[in-house]
Amino acid sequence: MAKILLINSNRFKQPWPVIPFGLCHIAAVTEKAGHDVKVLDLCFSRNPAREISSMIKEFQPDVVGVSIRNIDNGAGFNTQFLIADVKKEVIEPLKKVYKGPIVIGGPAVSINPVEILDYLGLNFAIKGDGELSFLAFVENIQNEETLKQIKGLHIVKNGKIIAANEPWRVPCLDEIPFVNPTKYINVDKYRKFNSPLQIQTKRGCSLSCSYCTYNAIEGKFYRLKNPKKVVDEIEFLVKETGITHVEFTDSTFNIPINHCKNILKELKKRNLKLKLRTMGLNPGAVDEELIELMKEAGFMDVDLGAESGSNITLKTLGKNFTKKDIIKAGDLLKRYKIPTTWYLLVGAPKESIFTLKETYETLIKAASKWDLINIGIGLRVYNQAPVTKFISKKPEDNFLKPYHYEPEEISLNEVKIYTKWMALHNDNFFMYDEDENTPPFVLMLGSALIKIFAPRQPIWRLFILIRKIQRFTGITWLRKFLFLRKYRKIIERLEEKLKRENGLTLNHSPSLDRKVA
Numbered sequence: 001m002a003k004i005l006l007i008n009s010n011r012f013k014q015p016w017p018v019i020p021f022g023l024c025h026i027a028a029v030t031e032k033a034g035h036d037v038k039v040l041d042l043c044f045s046r047n048p049a050r051e052i053s054s055m056i057k058e059f060q061p062d063v064v065g066v067s068i069r070n071i072d073n074g075a076g077f078n079t080q081f082l083i084a085d086v087k088k089e090v091i092e093p094l095k096k097v098y099k100g101p102i103v104i105g106g107p108a109v110s111i112n113p114v115e116i117l118d119y120l121g122l123n124f125a126i127k128g129d130g131e132l133s134f135l136a137f138v139e140n141i142q143n144e145e146t147l148k149q150i151k152g153l154h155i156v157k158n159g160k161i162i163a164a165n166e167p168w169r170v171p172c173l174d175e176i177p178f179v180n181p182t183k184y185i186n187v188d189k190y191r192k193f194n195s196p197l198q199i200q201t202k203r204g205c206s207l208s209c210s211y212c213t214y215n216a217i218e219g220k221f222y223r224l225k226n227p228k229k230v231v232d233e234i235e236f237l238v239k240e241t242g243i244t245h246v247e248f249t250d251s252t253f254n255i256p257i258n259h260c261k262n263i264l265k266e267l268k269k270r271n272l273k274l275k276l277r278t279m280g281l282n283p284g285a286v287d288e289e290l291i292e293l294m295k296e297a298g299f300m301d302v303d304l305g306a307e308s309g310s311n312i313t314l315k316t317l318g319k320n321f322t323k324k325d326i327i328k329a330g331d332l333l334k335r336y337k338i339p340t341t342w343y344l345l346v347g348a349p350k351e352s353i354f355t356l357k358e359t360y361e362t363l364i365k366a367a368s369k370w371d372l373i374n375i376g377i378g379l380r381v382y383n384q385a386p387v388t389k390f391i392s393k394k395p396e397d398n399f400l401k402p403y404h405y406e407p408e409e410i411s412l413n414e415v416k417i418y419t420k421w422m423a424l425h426n427d428n429f430f431m432y433d434e435d436e437n438t439p440p441f442v443l444m445l446g447s448a449l450i451k452i453f454a455p456r457q458p459i460w461r462l463f464i465l466i467r468k469i470q471r472f473t474g475i476t477w478l479r480k481f482l483f484l485r486k487y488r489k490i491i492e493r494l495e496e497k498l499k500r501e502n503g504l505t506l507n508h509s510p511s512l513d514r515k516v517a
Contacts, residue, residue: 005061008041009090010069023067028179039184049093067106076378078433079402110217113154115400125154128167180240196247205251210318214251216384227262253278257285264293275300284321286329301339301458309362310355330366347378352409379405427467
């Protein structure tokens with residue numbers, strides 16, 4: 001029996017702190033095999049170095065596993081490189097007090113295993129599913145030759161790659177035991193932020209979006225859970241944690257659509273009185289039966305990945321849907337009154353002022369005024385994403401540090417300025433790179449207020465309400481005045497390009513807003 005310490009290094013709290021279910025799964029599988037396991041959750045730690053030192057001294061583990069969730073915040077503009085924080089706050093303090101084997105894993109590691117090992121100065125990393133690979137690592141730590149053969153394991157020593165094995169995909173997800181996270185971490189801390197239980201109904205993704213790394217992390221083929229098993233797990237977690245806010249975290253919740261509908265039917269049958277949401281609704285697989293089932297099952301809100309409202313850009317992003325599908329999905333979601341966060345990714349290949357204008361006009365039409373339109377500026381290029389094939393000069397670190405695609409027809413700075421101008425005219429436009437950094441105490445306060453006054457409303461509607469108050473009090477007018485004073489020449493140049501080539505004007509142009517200046 002070995003003593004195993006697992007560390008949750010994720011301290012990023014937007015849009016809410018994420019309960020480390022993946023790490024708890026690793027803990028449960030390792031513990032079931034007879035090992036002594038402890039989990040150190042650093043998400044809310046005020047002094048990670050001190051907590052790490054104390055745990056190492058007290059527990060004296062034989063192996064330490066560190067979960068790394070994010071390389072950065074995913075923004076293509078003003079990107080936060082979160083791996084630097086992990087190195088400073090977690091890995092360096094750990095190496096000072098622990099000289100035994102350290103193995104890293106998690107979504108970030110699956111994208112850049114070798115580069116992250118090099119950046120952190122470590123030797124072992126697991127790519128892909130961690131349950132089987134980590135257990136094999138623990139049980140063969142003394143046998144270097146066997147270690148080299150473990151699926152998913154990457155070994156780097158003295159700058160040389162010793163092993164780089166393909167992932168060990170769990171073949172049958174139904175065989176993974178249910179995990180009670182309260183056994184390993186303090187869930188009450190997450191409850192204060194209204195953090196949801198996270199449920200996967202599948203792993204893998206068969207789509208080919210140009211910017212996405214799900215194929216690398218989970219595989220190119222769907223591994224589906226039995227719908228009844230999915231709902232059994234939800235019932236188990238609700239009972240053990242007392243949390244009724246549930247989020248489906250699949251790459252795309254509604255593909256395959258029949259599998260999704262079967263889960264919804266099972267949820268409806270059991271009438272569990274849950275507050276459901278999903279982070280991955282694909283507009284290409286939306287019909288009325290699906291939305292009706294979601295409403296009946298108890299969906300409080302959804303995230304819909306539109307990414308663009310122009311067929312030109314959707315094609316370059318490798319999407320399986322069109323502008324028509326986006327509008328249809330929007331009509332159904334509005335009809336069934338399901339609050340929606342629309343995700344956009346502007347500044348992709350072949351983006352121009354024309355496609356931008358079309359995108360924003362499409363979303364204004366498709367979304368409700370009380371839906372949030374979450375706009376990411378720029379395409380953050382990740383290792384193993386299809387778009388890397390079109391970049392001739394690749395960075396030496398294999399896209400580990402923030403690398404942004406620069407559109408040929410419009411600069412990212414112009415995309416940013418035009419988008420900001422649109423956001424000043426639309427209260428529900430949310431700019432991810434500058435609006436995401438909400439202080440934790442504000443998130444906690446907002447969550448508490450929502451629970452009291454509007455328990456069925458998503459917390460993000462507070463952002464829209466605040467914008468409407470700012471408009472009513474004149475704050476928005478002042479912001480427009482200052483913005484136009486600074487960027488008038490760029491906005492007028494973009495407007496002139498539209499007029500010259502297409503006889504169009506910007507959605508909100510200086511000529512329409514002279515009274516502002």
